[in-house]
Amino acid sequence: MNEVRKKQKLFKKIMRVIVIVTAIFMLAYIGVAPAITSVSVVTALNYVSDILVIVSLVLVLLYYSRYSKLELFLNDVEGEIEDCGYYLTAREEKEIADYFSAVEADLKSNGFRFEKDLELSELEFDGRALKTKEFFYLVCVDELDKNDIIAYLDAAVYDVTVGNLRRKGNCVVAFICSSVDENALSLSKAVTAMGRKNQLKFTPALVDVKQGRVYFSGLNPTKCQQMTANFLMKCSVPIDDKYKGQEKLKFQYELEEKMKSFTINDFKNGTFNIH
Incomplete structure (x- = not known):
């Protein structure tokens, strides 16, 4: 790289x-x-x-x-590698239901239209919050794995682009759970950009209520970063150092090693997968 x-x-x-x-x-x-x-x-x-x-x-x-698309790709990869492994939430709730209720209350008080217990693409979402070009999807699950993230992200993408006919905006798909599987962490910092000039962005955010950790892409100042910090972590941006975990995740070291063999042809041919 x-x-x-x-x-x-x-x-x-x-x-x-x-x-x-x-x-x-x-x-x-x-x-x-x-x-x-x-x-x-x-x-x-x-x-x-x-x-x-x-x-x-x-x-x-x-x-x-x-190089234009390649530059965006490299920026995203470098962001995943350089970001701290996790962030510490300022919320004190240690149970999934309590954490969900606290996030729901903050979203409502900030002008979001909140819906509970809805089915999207045959998947059960515990909550959805909408406000102009901002979208928040909430999923409560005891144990979170990689397949859960992929499935719920796909459902959120379909709901925003087809159900709500949006081509611009920022969407956070938040998973509030008791434990996070190791393979799920590799997707915690992935950003899905869509549309003309990447004007529609989707990011996952994984909340481990037992450890008080939030896994998400928080290195760069974006709207999704702000939404995650404000409503999931209950802190302001820029994120204070006291909320930043000092450890990096295993997948970040693996990704850094994997990128050493990256070439332009890999990118052009679509043969290089980072996750």
Whole structure:
């Protein structure tokens, strides 16, 4: 991954330099053009400006066709690796039902339209909260595994995109549980981005009420991070260091090791899976 990242950053730096040089040259040329009387000088400057514009356009097109989606992918992966393993909740409830009720009360008091005990895609959700472009799905389960997360995330995606016809927004699918299976933790920091310019985002958040831990993608300041911190952890953003666990998760070390063999061709061919 490091080699791929170096190439991407170098290409981006070259592209930016050429574009800036082109812009400066064009502005300077426009300013001095009326004072130039030599036909040969004007012709030469026209050639130079044409070449710079063409090179800039080619570099921009090459970068965004080759690296734009890759850059977003690498940003997400680096976010998963660099994030702390878990966060500590500020809530004191130690039972699933009590924790759910506390979250429900906060969502309602903040203007969310809350519904309880509903079935979506043949799955039972304990709660759903909606407010403009913000969506919150709550699932209470004793033991949480990876398959649960995948199934409920799919149901939430379908409900938001088909049931509510939304193409922009932020959605948190929260699992309030007594224990989290090790394999489920590998999805705790995964972000699913959809739509034009990734304007619709889904993130899971796993609440282990017994240990007082919340597993989610909390490194970068996003709307989903804010929603999780405010309503699941009951804390403000930026998240204070006292709520950050010091340990990293096993899957983060495994992902870092796995990314050492990552290549651009793997990404293009869709043959590289991080989870």
